[in-house]
Amino acid sequence: MIQRLSSRPDRRPRARARGRRASRLLLALAVMTALTGADLPEALAEPPLGVTRTAANDATSARVGALFAGGLDGGHFCTASVVRSEDRDVIATAAHCLGGLDTTYFAPGYRDGEAPYGLWKLTGLYVAPGWTDGEDPDADIAFATVAPVDGRQVEDLVGGFPVAAGQPADATVSVVGYPSREESPLYCANTTTLFSGTQRRIECPDLSGGTSGSPWLVDGALAGVLGGYEGGGTVPEVSYSAVMGDQALELYREASTDG
Template sequence: MIQRLRSRPDRRPRARGRRASRVLLALAVMTALTGVDLPDALAEPPLGVTGAAAADATSARVGALFAGGLDGGHFCTASVVRSEDRDVIATAAHCLGSPDTTYFAPGYRDGEAPYGLWKLTGMFVAPGWTDGEDPDADIAFARVVPVGEEVDGPRIEDLVGGFPVAAEQPADATVSVVGYPSRDESPLSCANGTTLFSETQRRIECPDLSGGTSGSPWLVDGALAGVLGGHEGGGTVPEISYSAVMGDQAVELYREAADNG
């Protein structure tokens, strides 16, 4: 049964222009001057630079959350994680205020949902969030089924794979973030070192991660170590983002979702 929560708008600001575009332009100019091959130079952007996410196995597991369907606009991000029934996604708890009308489109790009549209059938949120919107509990998991194929339909993990979940990461872990700003029709990505804002909140500096990127996976060596959210709903400026530390409570919540048959 889907648990209803009060809807909480994504407080992350909208995009204010693409600083990343200026950085990439500068790299292109340097390439022309030095003879560096541009595609190779841009294959792995410098830490702290936000750019377009490559259409690869990683971004296929990440998708946008839509209100009512593809015509309703996307407002948050989620990702597929490994589970026994191969049907679980992870996002920020504050993204699931209206679960009955929330749909997930993995690998969404330019108006197309290559792996279909998926609806939520169950939700797993910590009591700390439902009782008082504790930012340390701003992570949630949900089970999904393909729209129109609820009985014996495909499993999402069979189509795109799923991220393992990894807790207890070091304070200075290098994290990759992949997410969908609300005004963009394809995902952005950024990697950078992180610091602990507090014992329960992690901080990263990546530009242009504006409204809509809440719920984006924070990946350490390809494993989910958090989601964009937590302190200030994930941050009130697009240059600084937060994630609740993946602690024992979040791990137990994940196990409950992943083992639920």
């Protein structure tokens, strides 16, 4: 609080000047406190690395959605996200999430039982031969196309993440995904390490079943999906992603131009 200066007449000009300077200083300090103090809205504060919380309802989470079997009543079992493409109809997920293409639907921005951007039926699948032939964990990245809804493509509504390969081993990754028992997406960010030359590792709690296929974002670009080694991991505290390499980029290009 700014203290009010005494209104008592002051016959000393220097004292009045000092009073005016003190008033300006107090005002400046008050403004700085308001700008830099700890009472910022919680939504503006980033959580510490390695802490999982409910994802903010923002443009990023709108591009991430749950995969459903047959519709909202079928329950969600994996996560996917919209990526940029020529035809604006491509999503990315884990290859092990896409066994039943004909009955799988994508609900971007799904939250609390509602699909605010609609349900999008999967129409095409782009998976590496290494996965279809032997479920190679290094090939557990896939892309799919979705049918338009009311004449619009999914990217027209929510936008899409660019795809970026060649990230450093210690990149800071943000993960957004839907545990199968949760009705809102979770968010966690942490610095990653290379588990192997082809698998990336992150420590984030509570990323349990259903988060497979979740986008791994580096500076807003897709650098992987939750999956790979042991289907993404055997415990919810540690997750994995196959490294986004040339093969995954080729799948992405095929989906982007052929879809």
